[in-house]
Amino acid sequence: MKSLLHPGRVVSLVFLFAILCGTALLSLPAAQAQGESAPWITAFFTAVSAVSVTGLVVVDTGTYWSTFGQVVIMLLFQLGGFGMMTLATLLGLLVNRSFHLRTKLIAQAESHVLGLGDITSVAKLVLVVTLVMELAVMLLLTLRLHLTxxxxxGDAAWSGLFHAVSAFNNAGFSIHGDGLVRYATDALVLTPVMSAIVIGGIGFPVLYDLRSKWTDPRHWSLHTKLTLSGTAVLLGGGFLAVLLFEWSNPGTLGPMAWADKMLSAAFVSVSARTAGFNAIDIGALTHESWALHYFLMFIGGGSAGTAGGVKVGTVAILALMVIAEIRGRPDVEVFGRRVGSSAQRQAITVLVLGSALVVLGTLVILRDTDFPTDEVIFEVISAFGTVGLSTGITADLPETSQLMLTLLMYVGRVGTITLAASLALGEHRMPYRYPEEHPIVG
Structure with a gap:
């Protein structure tokens, strides 16, 4: 009975239950615009995509689903984002319960991480930030859509609400058939959406740290420093790379004015890491930009937020490990702190398992279809990273391949969180150690 109550299993079962409920609701005739029951694969795929806040679709959200169906989808990705944020944050804090009090106090003093007493405060922060951001973005979008x-x-308010909730939860769902392409040059639409994406995807442990220690960055936790610095590097690097690869592309940035190119490139860089909105035609991107998307989508955003992927902190730790090895340092150090060996092992485990899932998904779909390899890889990484961007082949995939994508979306959203929690919660010291030996590497 004790094993059944493991936090990782609870998270997995709760989200599976939400998916099944969503599938049942979307299968109702009232959920379909024509008043007919949607095929089970369509309802199931959409429910998985919504709960996992991915945004991949096999039908057009705005025309295929009725208003009731769209409301169900919005509630599903609100639950997927808010529920996952809350559970992931609390699971990260509950890890401390496996330590003795003395160990907890030492760890908290050294790393400035959240303590058990902060759990209630974090839950309140999740609720407040979610409501404030979604309502603020909804208001801005509503005014813009009505006045301009x-x-x-009524239509402006519904569109504003749907896209605000979708943006903050990094869901990528849109009730427009072309996504946000029609607003590609409108900074007053894209800027609020980008703000919601970044704040929702950066992770609530970071927001909590910033709120409580805003005036003293020296006392931010190592997790906060790694997430913020990694996010800045990825956003800036992605922005410059998109400008370089797409500046003269007639299908994307080529026809735009200079300022519009900057805006669209910034939006691509922000959205590619987990949100899944598109303000330009993804299928028209150069192959270099597709490769850039592989990288950004696989990494994702911050831990315990609405973002997917293997997370910025994971990749930052791995990069620091490489740097330490190259420099011949015995410890992995950054910002005056030493990264624990358990965090290093967990980072390697998440990366290896995530890579294995991407390879497996790619092989399964390639065996099932005749689509080009680069397009299949794009869809697979988008599903695993819960991004939702697509080259346009998802709807044309056979059912077996679509089911493979649903598995990737579910595991990509729930798996990395539960894996990290399981590794940390299950950590225990052995009363003995084997002799050390050094196998040949490389």
Whole structure:
């Protein structure tokens, strides 16, 4: 009975239950625009994509689903984002329960991480930030869509709410068939969306740290410093790379004015890491930009947030390990702190298992279809990273391949969190150690 209550299993079962409920609701005739029951694979795929806040779709959200169906989808990715953020944050904090009090106090003093007493505060922060950001972005989008694009107040409010919730939860769902392409040059639409994506995806442990220690960056936790610095590098690097690869591409940035190119490139860099919105045609990107997307989508955003991927902190730790090895340092050090060996092992485990899933998914779909390898890899990484960007082949995949994508979305959203929690919660010291030996590497 004790094993059944393991936090990792609870998270997995809760999200599976939400997916099944969503599938049942989306299978109702009332959920479909034509008043007919949607095929089970369509309802199931959409429910998995919504709960895992991915955004991959096999039908057009705005025209295939009725208003009721769209509301169900929005509630599913709100639950997927808010529920995952809360559970992931609390699981990260509950790891401390496996330590003795003395160890907890020492670890907290050295790393400035959140303590058990902060759990209630974090839960409140999740709720407040979610409501404030979603309502603020909804208001800005509603005003813009009504005043500039002439939408009726009701339509503007619904579109603003749907896209605000989708953006903050990094879900990538849109009720427009072309995503946000129609707003590719509108900074007053894309900027609020980008802000919601970044704040939602950076992780609540980081936001909690910033709120409580905003005036003293020296006392930010190592996790906060790694996440913020890694996010800045990825956003800046992605922005410059997109400009370089797409500047003259007639299918994307080529026809745009200079300022519009900057805006669209920034949006691509932000959205590619986990959000899944597209303001330019993804299928028209150069192959270099597709390769860049592989990298950004696989990494994702911050831990215990709405983002997917293997997480910025994981990749930052791995990069620091490489640097330490190259420099011949026995310890992995950064910002005046030493990265624990357990965190290093967990980072390697998450990366290896994530890579193995991407390879497996790619092989399964390639065996099942005749689509080009680069397009299949794009869809697979997008599913695993819960990004939702697509080259346009998802709807044309056979059912077996679509089911493979649903598995990747589910594991990509729930698996990395539960794996990290399981590794930390299951850690224990052995009363003995074997003799050390050094196998040949490389």
């Amino acid at each position: 694009y002439g939408l009726a107040w």
